[in-house]
Amino acid sequence: MLHYSIAVIPGDGIGPEVMEEGLKVLGAIEESHGGIRFARDVMDWNCSYYLQHGKMMPENGLGILKDYDLILLGAIGAPEVPDHVSVWELILPIRRAFQQYVNLRPVKLLKGLESPLRYKGHADFDFVVVRENTEGEYSNMGGRMHQGTPYEMAVQNNVFTRYGTERILKYAYALAEKRSKKSVTAATKSNGINHSMPFWDEIVKEVSQEYSGIQTNLYHIDALAAYFITRPETFDVVVASNLFGDILTDLGAAIVGGLGLAPSANINPERKYPSMFEPIHGSAPDIAGKGIANPIAQVWSLAMMMDHLDLPELSTVIMNAIENVLQDGKVLTPDLGGTATTKELGDEIVRHIYQTTR
Structure with a gap:
């Protein structure tokens, strides 16, 4: 049995919404593919935390994160906090302290788009x-x-x-x-x-x-x-x-296809420190809470995480599920020309994961 620990930072705006779908997909991978488990701890470090505490994460935040195998990030940023504060006090310290010197971003046109x-x-x-x-x-x-x-x-x-x-x-x-x-x-x-x-x-x-x-x-x-x-x-x-x-x-x-579809990986190739996986879209405060954000970038970042863990077969399962949903064209969020909610699109990706593994 493979065991990995993940620090989950949903963040601001649509971050928690897309992260919820990402974690749902992660659960489907665990259930449909025996032999792997992901222990997940959620951190409430975001701009709301900053407004309450005057900092984006606790003083010992990096010390807390360093003991995890992986980090999942949703999106950071809110109108009430200047971008240079939210980025420079959370994302950049993580990248630098953990020597995540590789930022990897695929440019690939998914089937169905x-x-x-x-x-x-x-x-x-x-x-x-x-x-x-x-x-x-x-x-x-x-x-x-x-x-x-x-x-x-x-x-x-x-x-x-x-x-x-x-x-x-x-x-x-x-x-x-x-x-x-x-x-x-x-x-x-x-x-x-x-x-x-x-x-x-x-x-x-x-x-x-x-x-x-x-x-x-x-x-x-x-x-x-x-x-x-x-x-x-x-x-x-x-x-x-x-x-x-x-x-x-x-x-x-x-x-x-747009930022809503784009994932990224912040990698420490030597694996001395945890690597971090995130969508490259922002927190999109204009649509936060409406339930219409596209979760594909967050889900695709999980596929990149699987590649980092040398589990390419699981990466393929996730990517096939995403592309099958896009090709079906029945359950799409508004940015893709559909009327589905964030949750509905996440559920459909999960359904395809189970469909191909049963």
Whole structure:
């Protein structure tokens, strides 16, 4: 019997709603596939917690989380709390303290869906973006001076280390070795950012020498964004710095159906610390409580969790259930053109899981 412990952070807005469906799917996996159990503890760390306690999580929050095997996150953010507070006091500390330096986001057009790029089909969208997740443009270095005066200024420093850059690139190349196209595309902007990006380019070229069987492409970020639209079928593994990866993955989600369908994994490849799995959509306060949020991104993040646990067969079960529901087209949330509730879509995914395993 395999046993895993999960810290569940439903978060804000639609986070608890989609998380409920994710946990329902997790329960179906346990019941339909003997030999695996997930112990789940729910943490009430969110913006409401911040408004009550003045912090996004307890002082010993990271100490609590480190003993779990995995972390599931719903969505964080509320109008009452500035985004830089909610993100910098919960999500980023988790990613950094637990060395979740790989942010993995698939760009795949699911069966049953149509891309906004009408001239492209399902075979044209099947790549993955590897985003550096702990340094780069999202460093906590800099500051503000002379606030409230005409001399006010703000400085934000980018931090690129050789260690951090090498390890994310090596992860990307190792991933490409397992995929069919054997290709890595690296995002840069060395024609405009004259210190950190040439440094990044140099390390790309160094690391690429260790992977002779992998084709390497180095594109400026502006051109690369355009290529996501005009030729997505040419990509296999795309690797990028923290900011560039963040932007590219939202664009990637848009061309395969939207943020409501997009999952992500924050991975500590060495497995010394727990990895965290989450949808990339926000807390969507405008539809929170209406019961119409799309839970697919949360459920898909569970499939990514199964892959991380080296349980690809369970990942396949979840993904097949999602795609079967989408192809049936009978139980879809409003963002997908249907009238179903969050719960109804979650129930339908669960039904397909049981249907294929009985």
